[in-house]
Amino acid sequence: MKTTRLQPFHTFTIMTVFLLGTSIIFGTPRLVEDTWIVDLITLIPSCALFMLYTHLLVAGNSNDLYSLLYKIWGRLLGQILVLGYTVYFLYIASRNIRDMIELVKTTLLADTPEELLILLFTLVIAYASAGGLSAIGRVAIPISGMVIFFFLLLAVLLGFSGSLDTERILPLLSKGISPVINATWKSTIWFPYGEIIVFLVFVNGLGNPRRFRVLGLAAMICSCFVLTFSSLLQICTLGKENMKFSVFALLDAARQINIADFITRMDALVAFIIFFSVLLKCSIFLYAGTKGAAFVFKRSFKKFTLPCAFLIGGYSILVTNNYGEHVEEGLKHVIFWLHIPMQLVIPVATLLLVWIRNLKGEE
Amino acid sequence: MLRKGLLLFMAVILCLLQSGCWDWVEVNQSSMLTGMAIEPGKNGMLKLTMEVLNPAEAQRVQSSSGGPPTLLYTMEGKSISEASSRMNEMVERKIIYSHIHMVVVDESIARKGLNQIIDVLQRSRFVREDVLILIAKDTPASDVLKIMYPSGQYSSWKLRMQIIHFYRSWGGTPKSTLYNYTDAILSEGREPVLAAISVEGEVNNSENSKDTTSSIPRAIVKCAGSAVFKEDKLIGFISVPDTRLLNMIRDKITGTSFAVPVDKKQGVATIRMDPIHTTMDVTLESGRPQVKLSIAGEGHVSSIDTDLPLDTAAGYRQLEQMESNFLNEQVKSTISRVQREFGVDIFGFGEYMNRHHYSEYKLVKQDWNGHFKAAEIEVSSRIVISRSDLKTRRLNKPDVGQ
Numbered sequence: 001m002k003t004t005r006l007q008p009f010h011t012f013t014i015m016t017v018f019l020l021g022t023s024i025i026f027g028t029p030r031l032v033e034d035t036w037i038v039d040l041i042t043l044i045p046s047c048a049l050f051m052l053y054t055h056l057l058v059a060g061n062s063n064d065l066y067s068l069l070y071k072i073w074g075r076l077l078g079q080i081l082v083l084g085y086t087v088y089f090l091y092i093a094s095r096n097i098r099d100m101i102e103l104v105k106t107t108l109l110a111d112t113p114e115e116l117l118i119l120l121f122t123l124v125i126a127y128a129s130a131g132g133l134s135a136i137g138r139v140a141i142p143i144s145g146m147v148i149f150f151f152l153l154l155a156v157l158l159g160f161s162g163s164l165d166t167e168r169i170l171p172l173l174s175k176g177i178s179p180v181i182n183a184t185w186k187s188t189i190w191f192p193y194g195e196i197i198v199f200l201v202f203v204n205g206l207g208n209p210r211r212f213r214v215l216g217l218a219a220m221i222c223s224c225f226v227l228t229f230s231s232l233l234q235i236c237t238l239g240k241e242n243m244k245f246s247v248f249a250l251l252d253a254a255r256q257i258n259i260a261d262f263i264t265r266m267d268a269l270v271a272f273i274i275f276f277s278v279l280l281k282c283s284i285f286l287y288a289g290t291k292g293a294a295f296v297f298k299r300s301f302k303k304f305t306l307p308c309a310f311l312i313g314g315y316s317i318l319v320t321n322n323y324g325e326h327v328e329e330g331l332k333h334v335i336f337w338l339h340i341p342m343q344l345v346i347p348v349a350t351l352l353l354v355w356i357r358n359l360k361g362e363e
Numbered sequence: 364m365l366r367k368g369l370l371l372f373m374a375v376i377l378c379l380l381q382s383g384c385w386d387w388v389e390v391n392q393s394s395m396l397t398g399m400a401i402e403p404g405k406n407g408m409l410k411l412t413m414e415v416l417n418p419a420e421a422q423r424v425q426s427s428s429g430g431p432p433t434l435l436y437t438m439e440g441k442s443i444s445e446a447s448s449r450m451n452e453m454v455e456r457k458i459i460y461s462h463i464h465m466v467v468v469d470e471s472i473a474r475k476g477l478n479q480i481i482d483v484l485q486r487s488r489f490v491r492e493d494v495l496i497l498i499a500k501d502t503p504a505s506d507v508l509k510i511m512y513p514s515g516q517y518s519s520w521k522l523r524m525q526i527i528h529f530y531r532s533w534g535g536t537p538k539s540t541l542y543n544y545t546d547a548i549l550s551e552g553r554e555p556v557l558a559a560i561s562v563e564g565e566v567n568n569s570e571n572s573k574d575t576t577s578s579i580p581r582a583i584v585k586c587a588g589s590a591v592f593k594e595d596k597l598i599g600f601i602s603v604p605d606t607r608l609l610n611m612i613r614d615k616i617t618g619t620s621f622a623v624p625v626d627k628k629q630g631v632a633t634i635r636m637d638p639i640h641t642t643m644d645v646t647l648e649s650g651r652p653q654v655k656l657s658i659a660g661e662g663h664v665s666s667i668d669t670d671l672p673l674d675t676a677a678g679y680r681q682l683e684q685m686e687s688n689f690l691n692e693q694v695k696s697t698i699s700r701v702q703r704e705f706g707v708d709i710f711g712f713g714e715y716m717n718r719h720h721y722s723e724y725k726l727v728k729q730d731w732n733g734h735f736k737a738a739e740i741e742v743s744s745r746i747v748i749s750r751s752d753l754k755t756r757r758l759n760k761p762d763v764g765q
Contacts, residue, residue: 107488111386120377170718241549255492256542264491 010137015219036231055214065200093285097316126309128283190339196244204337394456398519400504412505433517465495467502473597492542498590554714636662656743662752674755
C-alpha cells in the first residue's frame with residue numbers, strides 16, 4: 001500500500017469538516033428542546049467511542065480497519081465484514097447526497113431535475129476520491145476555510161440584524177435531564193460522531209495510531225464547540241418551538257438576516273456550506289468504500305471509483321420516496337440497524353477477539 | 364492529444380450545463396407581486412386581491428404617462444395557494460412572489476382564525492419572514508390596496524413605509540411581520556397582536572389616477588392600533604395610544620413622545636423619550652400573578668405650555684416626577700383595560716414567567732389567561748429628563764415687579 005502521509009493539519013481539517021458536514025445544516029435532531037446541551041454532553045461518550053476505535057487499532061497492531069478485520073475474523077468472515085463496511089459507507093454517502101439534494105431542490109434549483117444535479121455532483125466526488133487521500137486532504141483546507149467562514153459570517157450578520165435574542169434559551173431543561181441524555185445515546189453519538197469510524201480505514205495515510213488519536217480528539221472537541229454554537233445560534237434566532245417545525249434550521253435562521261433592508265436573503269451561504277461539506281464527506285466515504293472493494297477483490301481502488309460513484313448517485317434517488325421517509329429512516333432505522341452494529345457492536349466484538357487472541361498468543 | 368480534446372469537449376459541455384437555464388424567467392415577461400388582500404368570497408372561498416407592479420409606471424421619477432403604478436387582480440379560490448397559482452387566468456406575465464410587502468387580511472377572516480391562510484406564507488420559500496400581516500378594520504381588505512396616492516407610490520409600499528416610520532417615531536403600531544406572528548403563536552404565555560389599519564375617506568373617489576391630482580387626499584389608509592388575538596382568532600382591537608404602551612411594556616419601542624399634563628388646566632409638556640426601556644418581573648404569590656414593571660427612560664423637553672422653571676434642577680425634578688406618575692397611571696390603565704376587555708396576555712408576562720420562573724409557571728400553565736386577568740400590576744418608572752432643546756423656560760415677558 002502506498003503510504004503518502006498527510007500533514008497533521010490536513011488530517012485535523014479533514015476530520016473537523018467531516019464531523020461538521022451535514023450536521024451543521026440539519027442540526028442536532030430536535031428530539032428535545034435544549035439541543036445545545038445535547039451537543040455538549042455528547043462529546044464525552046463519543047470521545048470514549050473514538051478511544052475505543054484507536055485502542056482497537058493499537059491492540060490489534062494494525063494500521064487500518066480492513067486488514068485488521070481480515071486478520072482477526074479470518075478469510076471468509078473478514079471478507080464479508082469488509083464488504084459490509086463498504087456497503088455501509090456507500091449507503092451513508094448516498095444519504096448525504098440525498099440530504100444535499102433535498103436542500104437544493106427546496107431552496108435553489110426547484111425546477112432542475114435532480115438526476116442532473118446528482119450526475120454532476122457524483123462526477124466531482126468521483127474525481128476527488130480518485131485522487132486518493134492526499135487530494136482529499138488538499139481540498140479539505142479550502143473547504144474547511146469556506147465552511148467556517150460562511151458559518152461565522154452567518155453568525156455575525158444575524159447579530160447585526162438584531163435577530164439574536166438570548167432570552168429564548170430559557171427555560172433550561174424544562175423537562176429534566178433524562179430526555180437530553182436519551183437523545184444523546186439515541187442519535188447524536190452515532191451521527192455525526194460515530195461516523196468517524198470511516199477514518200479507521202486509512203489511518204495508515206493519516207499518521208500512526210497515536211497521532212491519529214490526538215488529532216481525532218482535537219477535531220471532535222473543535223466540531224463539538226462549533227455545533228453547540230450553531231445550535232445556540234438557531235435557538236436564539238428562531239426559538240425552541242419554532243425550530244421543531246423547520247426542515248433546515250440553519251437555513252430558516254439565515255432567512256432572518258436583514259441588515260437595513262439591504263443585506264437580505266443569505267440562503268446561498270447555507271447552500272454553500274452544505275455543498276462543500278457534502279462534497280468532502282462523500283468523497284471520504286466513497287474513498288473508504290472503494291478501498292474496501294479493492295481489498296476484497298484485489299484490484300486498484302481507482303477501478304471502483306466511477307462505478308461506485310454512480311451507484312451512490314443512483315441510490316440517493318432510490319433511497320427514499322419523500323422527505324418524511326428520509327428523516328424517519330435516518331433517525332430510527334439507520335441508527336438501530338446500521339449505525340449501532342457497525343459503529344459499536346462489530347468494533348467491540350473485534351476488540352474482544354483481539355484480546356482473546358493476544359491472551360492465547362502469550363500462553 | 365485525443366485525451367486533451369476529450370477533456371476540452373467535456374469542459375465545454377459542463378459549462379453549458381452550468382448556465383442554469385432550467386428555471387429562466389425573462390424580465391419583460393414577469394411582474395412582481397407587491398401586496399395581497401384576503402377577503403371572504405362566495406361559498407366559503409377566499410377572495411384574493413393581488414397588487415401587481417406595473418413596471419413602466421412604478422417608481423416614476425419626473426415624467427409619467429399617468430398610468431397606475433400597480434394593477435389589481437381579483438381571484439377566488441379554496442386556498443391562497445390555489446388562487447395565486449391560477450392568477451395567469453387573467454394576468455399575462457409570470458408573477459414573482461419574492462418581493463411581496465404585505466398581506467392585508469379582512470377582519471371577518473381574522474375572526475374565523477388566521478390558521479386557514481397563514482401556512483402558505485410560512486411554508487413558501489419565496490415569502491420572506493418580514494412580510495407584514497395587517498388586519499383591515501371596518502373596511503374591506505382590498506380597499507386598502509385600491510387607493511392611489513399623488514406621490515406615485517403604490518399602496519403597499521406607501522403603507523409599509525408608513526408603518527415602519529410610525530413605529531420608529533411614535534411606536535404606535537406593533538411589530539407585525541409574519542415572523543412576529545409565528546413567534547407569538549408558538550411562544551408559551553403570550554398571545555399575538557397584529558397591526559390594524561383602516562381607510563378614512565371615500566375609496567370610490569380615489570381609485571383613479573385622475574383623483575390623485577388634488578392636494579387633499581380623498582381617502583387615506585391609517586394605522587388603527589392593534590388587533591388582539593386569542594390563539595389564531597381575532598377578538599378585538601386596541602387603540603393607537605394603547606398600542607404604544609403595549610410596545611413600551613414589551614420593551615420593543617425605539618422612541619416616542621409623551622404629552623404630560625403639568626397643571627390643572629390644559630397645560631402639557633411634551634417630552635420626547637429616546638431611549639426607553641422596561642424590565643418586568645412576574646412572580647406568583649398565593650396563586651395570583653404579581654407583575655412588577657419598571658420603566659427607565661431618558662428624554663428631552665420638546666414643548667411646554669406652562670412656566671415650569673426649566674433652568675433649575677428642581678424644575679427638572681418636578682417634571683420628571685410628573686412624567687413618572689403619568690406613565691405609571693397610563694400603563695396601569697392600559698393593562699387593566701386589556702385584562703377587563705380581552706382577558707388575554709398580549710404583554711408576554713406569561714412568557715417571562717415561563718422563561719425565568721419555570722417551576723411557578725407550571726402551576727398556572729393550564730389557564731394562564733385566566734390568571735392574567737387576575738394579575739396584580741405594579742409599575743414604577745424612573746424618568747430622566749436631560750435637556751430642553753434650545754430654550755430653558757417658556758418664552759414670556761417677565762411680570763413687572765419681579
